[in-house]
Amino acid sequence: MKTPSCTLLAEVRAFRQKYPDVRYVDLIALDIPGHFYGKRYPVEMLEKVAAGSPLKLPQNAVLLGVQGGLFKIGDYCFNDGDPDANRRLVPGTLKPVSWESQPLGQMLITSDGTDAPIEFEPREVLARVLQRLQNKGIHPVVAFELEFYLFDKKLANGLPQFPRDPLSDDTDDQPNLHIERLSRFSAVLDDMAQTARDQGIDSTVITAEIGPGQFEINFGHSDDALRAADWAALFCRSTRGVALKHGYRASFMAKPYLQFPGSGMHVHVSLYDGAGNNLLAAHQQQALRHAVAGCLQLLPHCMPIFAPNHNALRRLGGTVNAATRASWGFEDRDACVRIPESDPRNLRIEHRLASADANPYLVLAAILAGLEHGLETRQEPIAPLNDDRSSGTDFPVEMLDAVRAMQPHTVVRDTLGAEFVDVYCENKRQDHLAFQQEINAREYRWFL
Known part of the structure; x- marks a missing residue:
């Protein structure tokens, strides 16, 4: 499941060379209701992530409701301290965004394939079934x-x-x-x-x-x-x-x-x-x-x-x-x-x-x-x-x-x-x- 950092790094560098005007890349993943959440990264920071720097987002972002609010679900959200969880870049998904007014990129991220996948992340659920x-x-x-x-x-x-x-x-x-x-x-x-x-x-x-x-x-x-x-x-x-x-x-x-x-x-x-x-x-x-x-x-x-x-x-x-x-x-x-x-x-x-x-x-x-x-x-x-x-x-x-x-x-x-x-x-x-x-x-x- 893990992709060598050299492969990801080559992908990011090739993207930067092809799209030099892109300054930011949206790192996105799908939550339970099917909405994208994530962070907008400066492209130079994305290169560091591709080289092996950690990429962390709140674990509970996956649990958002349709309107974006958090619900108390077991010990999640309000009794767990809202911890971060590791994500990884999905190779082959770094692409330009052509519908925004400013040059932008996007790339999928996921917890599947990390050392501690989020059990309720949708992509991880599918990855387990496929495995x-x-x-x-x-x-x-x-x-x-x-x-x-x-x-x-x-x-x-x-x-x-x-x-x-x-x-x-x-x-x-x-x-x-x-x-x-x-x-x-x-x-x-x-x-x-x-x-x-x-x-x-x-x-x-x-x-x-x-x-x-x-x-x-x-x-x-x-x-x-x-x-x-x-x-x-x-x-x-x-x-x-x-x-x-x-x-x-x-x-x-x-x-x-x-x-x-x-x-x-x-x-x-x-x-x-x-x-x-x-x-x-x-x-x-x-x-x-x-x-x-x-x-x-x-x-x-x-x-x-x-x-x-x-x-x-x-x-x-x-x-x-x-x-x-x-x-x-x-x-x-x-x-x-x-x-x-x-x-x-x-x-x-x-x-x-x-x-x-x-x-x-x-x-x-x-x-x-x-x-x-x-x-x-x-x-x-x-x-x-x-x-x-x-x-x-x-x-x-x-x-x-x-x-x-x-x-x-x-x-x-x-x-x-x-x-x-x-x-x-x-x-x-x-x-x-x-x-x-x-x-x-x-x-x-x-x-x-």
């Missing part, structure tokens, strides 16, 4: 797809407005899948895709989705699952920045409009052995059935990960291609777990339940834990939707119910880490309770 799979000779290949909405840059009384078509100056308020929308918004979309590539992200297909101002950008398949999750995290940051530069807001909010489809995070996963054989295709795809069964069995107990907030739970059910139960099917977009048509070499699952604002490290960790559980227990899945349209098992759609289903579950605690599960569930519980502590206009209309 366990590697020890078993299982090597995932992963690709993310992310949906998002464009809005006008200005809010109207705190509410989002449809984006304006740059050609007609009319609002893009009609839901459609028309290819012409890609042309009308090509300036901002092309900039988003190119900026992603500049960040080292293998961005590929761009699609106009059903909702007004809704789009999807896909990433290439990667045999480095940690890097695939890095791509998803970094893409959200760069996309928001590029949108603002073009006069829009980009949002990965799960359900911004009740009457239109929500935005999802679709994750494609295939599993290979050390010789490059697709494990899911083994024994006439029997392994695929076992993996699906494990995925569906853990899904109801990982809902706080797949739908991490009140709005994300609104997305589930009642609209196009959003599952209402834990289900699977071949070439069926109504299923939580879809099996796309492919040859045996590329056989994979597409996990479609997570919201676009979910934490990509944790989503992938939960999916892989389900696949691993299924391969080990070798259970048969329920009937696919292709055979029975009513097939499926219920999952919780209220946050407190979801937390209660996740926290005591033995397999989830064993595969994702008991300390992480306790911290994460309490974080979600406290965020939910904090969200409830506000009286909105509807409440006055109904009850005043």
Whole structure:
């Protein structure tokens, strides 16, 4: 896991030579709710870190709530003295930031691979799952797809407005899948895709989705699952920045409009052995059935990960291609777990339940834990939707119910880490309770 300082030092020096105007670099990591935190370092100090100087940030920065506040979680935050914890630079992630007004760089940092990783850091949770799979000779290949909405840059009384078509100056308020929308918004979309590539992200297909101002950008398949999750995290940051530069807001909010489809995070996963054989295709795809069964069995107990907030739970059910139960099917977009048509070499699952604002490290960790559980227990899945349209098992759609289903579950605690599960569930519980502590206009209309 550790990278020789000479390699990192060469990366920093090459960056400084290529971008001499950059004076500062943002060192960033993803917290539990999926927001970036970190520090802005002078680039000459970054060179010292790359050479081996310690890099420390508060451990509890990982525990921030959605609004940035700290919750009392066990002995963390208020009874532990708020200690620092070591981080390391993630090699290959030092890139220029093109959407800011001043020259700037950014680089990912993490506690995984340090002498004392933070057990509840999202990237570390995924790293542990991947290490366990590697020890078993299982090597995932992963690709993310992310949906998002464009809005006008200005809010109207705190509410989002449809984006304006740059050609007609009319609002893009009609839901459609028309290819012409890609042309009308090509300036901002092309900039988003190119900026992603500049960040080292293998961005590929761009699609106009059903909702007004809704789009999807896909990433290439990667045999480095940690890097695939890095791509998803970094893409959200760069996309928001590029949108603002073009006069829009980009949002990965799960359900911004009740009457239109929500935005999802679709994750494609295939599993290979050390010789490059697709494990899911083994024994006439029997392994695929076992993996699906494990995925569906853990899904109801990982809902706080797949739908991490009140709005994300609104997305589930009642609209196009959003599952209402834990289900699977071949070439069926109504299923939580879809099996796309492919040859045996590329056989994979597409996990479609997570919201676009979910934490990509944790989503992938939960999916892989389900696949691993299924391969080990070798259970048969329920009937696919292709055979029975009513097939499926219920999952919780209220946050407190979801937390209660996740926290005591033995397999989830064993595969994702008991300390992480306790911290994460309490974080979600406290965020939910904090969200409830506000009286909105509807409440006055109904009850005043």
